[in-house]
Amino acid sequence: MTLMKSWVASANSPDTQFPLNNLPYGVFSTNGTEPRCGVAIGDMILDMAACEAEGLITLDEGGAFDLPCWNDVMELGPEVWSQLRARLIALLKEDAAEPEAVAPFLVAQAEADLHMPLLVSEFTDFYAGKHHAMNVGTMFRGPENALPPNWLHIPIGYNGRASSVVVSGTDVVRPNGQTKAPDADMPSFGPCKRLDIELEIGAIVGTSSALGQPVSVAQADAMIFGYVLLNDWSARDIQAWEYQPLGPFQAKAFATSISPWIVTKAALEPFRTTTPEREKDLLPYLREPSPMLYDIDLSVTMAPKGQAATTIARTNYNQMYYSAAQQLAHHASSGCAMTSGDLLGSGTISGPEKSERGSLLEMTWGGKEPITLATGETRSFIEDGDTLTLSGAAQGDGYKIGFGSCIGTITPAVKFPE
Numbered sequence: 001m002t003l004m005k006s007w008v009a010s011a012n013s014p015d016t017q018f019p020l021n022n023l024p025y026g027v028f029s030t031n032g033t034e035p036r037c038g039v040a041i042g043d044m045i046l047d048m049a050a051c052e053a054e055g056l057i058t059l060d061e062g063g064a065f066d067l068p069c070w071n072d073v074m075e076l077g078p079e080v081w082s083q084l085r086a087r088l089i090a091l092l093k094e095d096a097a098e099p100e101a102v103a104p105f106l107v108a109q110a111e112a113d114l115h116m117p118l119l120v121s122e123f124t125d126f127y128a129g130k131h132h133a134m135n136v137g138t139m140f141r142g143p144e145n146a147l148p149p150n151w152l153h154i155p156i157g158y159n160g161r162a163s164s165v166v167v168s169g170t171d172v173v174r175p176n177g178q179t180k181a182p183d184a185d186m187p188s189f190g191p192c193k194r195l196d197i198e199l200e201i202g203a204i205v206g207t208s209s210a211l212g213q214p215v216s217v218a219q220a221d222a223m224i225f226g227y228v229l230l231n232d233w234s235a236r237d238i239q240a241w242e243y244q245p246l247g248p249f250q251a252k253a254f255a256t257s258i259s260p261w262i263v264t265k266a267a268l269e270p271f272r273t274t275t276p277e278r279e280k281d282l283l284p285y286l287r288e289p290s291p292m293l294y295d296i297d298l299s300v301t302m303a304p305k306g307q308a309a310t311t312i313a314r315t316n317y318n319q320m321y322y323s324a325a326q327q328l329a330h331h332a333s334s335g336c337a338m339t340s341g342d343l344l345g346s347g348t349i350s351g352p353e354k355s356e357r358g359s360l361l362e363m364t365w366g367g368k369e370p371i372t373l374a375t376g377e378t379r380s381f382i383e384d385g386d387t388l389t390l391s392g393a394a395q396g397d398g399y400k401i402g403f404g405s406c407i408g409t410i411t412p413a414v415k416f417p418e
C-alpha cells in the first residue's frame with residue numbers, strides 16, 4: 001500500500017499522521033461551538049456535522065454526526081463503517097468530483113479543541129504482553145515463577161472503570177491511597193509515591209454481543225471498530241498492597257488516558273501481523289484464524305515541568321502475546337455481553353530490550369535503577385508537574401498511519417476531606 005493522494009495538500013506530506021489512508025474519527029469544537037464528530041485529514045478536520053447538514057454525507061441506515069461521540073456510527077456495524085470510509089475517500093481524494101463543495105467544512109486542527117471521541121461503556125484492562133509479564137513477575141516472584149501458571153493459556157484481565165477514562169490533554173491528579181511499607185506494622189494513607197504509566201493500545205468494541213452468547217475470535221475481530229493509544233496510569237505502591245487476591249482496584253481506577261483519534265481497522269489493514277509463536281497450544285476458542293495484531297511503532301516521552309521531553313521507551317504493538325480479538329473472544333466466552341463502546345486495554349507493551357519497556361516499574365526495575373533524562377534529572381517514578389506523552393504510528397511506504405498523542409500531566413494529590 002502506498003500514499004493515497006488528497007486535494008487537501010497537507011495530507012500528502014510524508015510526515016503527516018493523517019493522510020487519506022488514515023481518516024481517524026474524533027470529536028472536536030472550535031470557540032463557542034458544540035463538540036461534534038470530525039475526521040482528521042492532514043492538518044485539518046472535516047466537520048462531519050456540517051457535511052451531514054449539507055447532505056454531503058448520509059448514512060443509509062441513519063446515524064448522526066452532530067453528536068459529541070461516535071457511538072451511533074459504531075453501533076451500525078461493519079457494512080456502514082465501510083460505506084462511510086468509501087464516501088470520505090470519494091470526497092477527499094485528489095480527483096474528487098467537487099472539492100469546492102467540501103472545502104468550506106474543513107477546520108484547522110490548530111484551532112480546534114479535541115474531546116473524548118466516544119462514550120466509554122465499560123473498560124477492561126489486560127495483562128497480555130509477555131515481556132511485561134516476565135519483567136514484573138521476575139521482580140515480584142523471581143525468574144522461575146515469573147509467569148503465572150495460567151498466563152500462556154488465558155489473556156488475563158480485570159474489570160476497570162469507564163468513569164475515569166479521559167482524553168489526551170486532561171491533567172491527572174496524583175491519587176491518594178492506602179499503602180503499607182514491608183517493614184511497617186500498619187498501613188498508612190496518603191499520596192501515591194510510586195506513580196507510573198502503562199503504554200498500551202486500546203481496542204474499541206463497535207458492535208455488541210448478546211448476553212449468554214460467546215463469539216469466535218473471527219467474530220470478535222469483526223466487532224472491533226478501531227484502536228487508540230491508552231495510558232493505564234498505575235499507582236504501584238497502592239497496587240502492591242491491595243491487589244491480592246482480586247487484582248488491581250484503586251491503583252488503576254483514578255485515571256486512564258486515551259488519544260483523541262480512533263484509528264479504524266480499515267486504515268490499519270495493511271499492517272496486520274501475527275501474534276508471536278505460541279509456547280503452549282491455545283484452546284480452540286482462542287486460536288486466531290488469521291493475523292489480528294498490528295505492526296505499530298510506539299514511544300513514550302517524559303518532560304519535567306517547563307522542560308524538554310526525553311524519549312524513555314520505544315517499542316511495537318506486535319510484541320503482544322494476545323491480540324485484541326483474542327481478548328474480546330475470551331471476554332465473551334463466559335456469556336458476558338460485550339457492549340458497543342467497550343474499551344479493552346491491551347496490557348503494557350514492552351519489547352525484549354531494556355529500551356523497549358512500557359512502564360517505569362520495568363525501566364527502573366522497581367525504582368532501583370533510576371533513569372536519567374536529557375535535562376540531567378533522574379526519575380524512579382513520576383513527579384508532580386511531569387508530562388508523559390505516548391505516540392504511535394504504523395509505517396507504510398511513504399506514508400504513516402498516526403494515532404496522534406496521548407498526553408497527561410500529573411498535578412499534586414488533593415488533601416483528603418476531614
Ligand code: MN
Nearest residue numbers: 125198232347
Ligand atoms: Mn494496564
